[in-house]
Amino acid sequence: MSYLSLNQLKQYEDNGFVSPINIFSKEKAKEIRNEIELIEKKMPDELDKSGRYNAHLISPLLDDVTHNPKILDAVQSLIGEDILVCGTTLFIKNPNEKVFVSYHQDAKYIGLEPHNWVTAWVAITDSNEKNGCMRMWSGSHKDNLKEHDQKFNEGNLLTRGQTVKNVPQDKTTPLVLKAGQMSLHHPTVVHGSDLNKSNDRRIGFVIQSYISTNVKQILGKNSVQLARGVDKFNFHDKIGRPSLLMGKDDLKIKKKENDNLQEIFYKGSNKKGSY
Numbered sequence: 001m002s003y004l005s006l007n008q009l010k011q012y013e014d015n016g017f018v019s020p021i022n023i024f025s026k027e028k029a030k031e032i033r034n035e036i037e038l039i040e041k042k043m044p045d046e047l048d049k050s051g052r053y054n055a056h057l058i059s060p061l062l063d064d065v066t067h068n069p070k071i072l073d074a075v076q077s078l079i080g081e082d083i084l085v086c087g088t089t090l091f092i093k094n095p096n097e098k099v100f101v102s103y104h105q106d107a108k109y110i111g112l113e114p115h116n117w118v119t120a121w122v123a124i125t126d127s128n129e130k131n132g133c134m135r136m137w138s139g140s141h142k143d144n145l146k147e148h149d150q151k152f153n154e155g156n157l158l159t160r161g162q163t164v165k166n167v168p169q170d171k172t173t174p175l176v177l178k179a180g181q182m183s184l185h186h187p188t189v190v191h192g193s194d195l196n197k198s199n200d201r202r203i204g205f206v207i208q209s210y211i212s213t214n215v216k217q218i219l220g221k222n223s224v225q226l227a228r229g230v231d232k233f234n235f236h237d238k239i240g241r242p243s244l245l246m247g248k249d250d251l252k253i254k255k256k257e258n259d260n261l262q263e264i265f266y267k268g269s270n271k272k273g274s275y
């Protein structure tokens, strides 16, 4: 059982995130990294750009992470026992690329209402200040959605380069994680991350997000997997789980889901970014 303690619940309530939480060993994390890198080797475009979404639909090891009981226990502590997986994203920063994530709130363009959902950021490699770990503006989740500029700027891993103004960056908290640990963050906490200045990749596998069954997608269509409990609302189509690595049918399902996601992310925008 890995439900959150009272102290961890208080951290989440006060700060908008809780971290670090131990999930699996560094050996397991290496195995998962190897599976990601095997996909990249065999199908070089599959996890690139807008392909980085929903890799759990084609990778049995990422599917295992997504349905990991320890993660689900912690998530249950925050959103209740009826839990759906609404999608996943691989945030990979290679050492030779000048990529970053501008400060933003997840709830701004993701279309999931009400905000009874939480995002799990799982470290597949160590994630620290040198390689560009996430940084959180503590307490910012208590205000409503903030205005975001849409910068579409080079190197920004976000779809529209969405950026909250006037973030006190020197006061943000770095979420330092060892491979196999995770953080959980609130839909409206402001966060971002800097460049990777190390010699190795920084890989985060992000379940974006775990939603309660009462959450609707108001900007388009998301299929979901039932992770725990029962779905009395049935707002979303259900999709299965992969038993094969890079299975032909699963690749098609991933493509369809990612096409739907593009509609959601760029709703109302006359410009499209790379992700």
Ligand SMILES: O=C(O)CCC(=O)C(=O)O
Pocket: 091, 101, 106, 119, 121, 132, 133, 134, 191, 192, 193, 204, 206, 208
């Ligand atoms: O991986 C990163 O650096 C940022 C990830 C992020 O913005 C998120 O998980 O919501």
